[in-house]
Amino acid sequence: MGPKEETKNEEDSLWSKGFFSESVGKDKMKQKMRTFHMRHDEEMNYSCKKCNKKISAHNKDWHDGMCDDCFNNAYFPED
Numbered sequence: 001m002g003p004k005e006e007t008k009n010e011e012d013s014l015w016s017k018g019f020f021s022e023s024v025g026k027d028k029m030k031q032k033m034r035t036f037h038m039r040h041d042e043e044m045n046y047s048c049k050k051c052n053k054k055i056s057a058h059n060k061d062w063h064d065g066m067c068d069d070c071f072n073n074a075y076f077p078e079d
């Protein structure tokens with residue numbers, strides 16, 4: 001089994017577990033899932049909404065549009 005099949009299975013199991021709300025369009029989620037498996041330094045085409053630092057497509061979709069530092073400060077201030 002190659003990495004591509006593993007990725008597909010991971011997505012399928014997320015769907016079957018009801019991980020995603022039905023109110024979110026499946027097409028929209030599929031689009032978002034594209035960046036879920038991406039590295040934090042891929043497609044650095046976006047800017048952190050707090051400090052304007054370059055961020056990846058993954059951070060834009062999954063880290064609330066913030067760089068890792070701002071995301072951690074916002075959600076894990078104790079660390």
Ligand SMILES: [Zn+2]
Pocket residue numbers: 048049050051052053066067068069070071
């Ligand atoms: Zn930032």
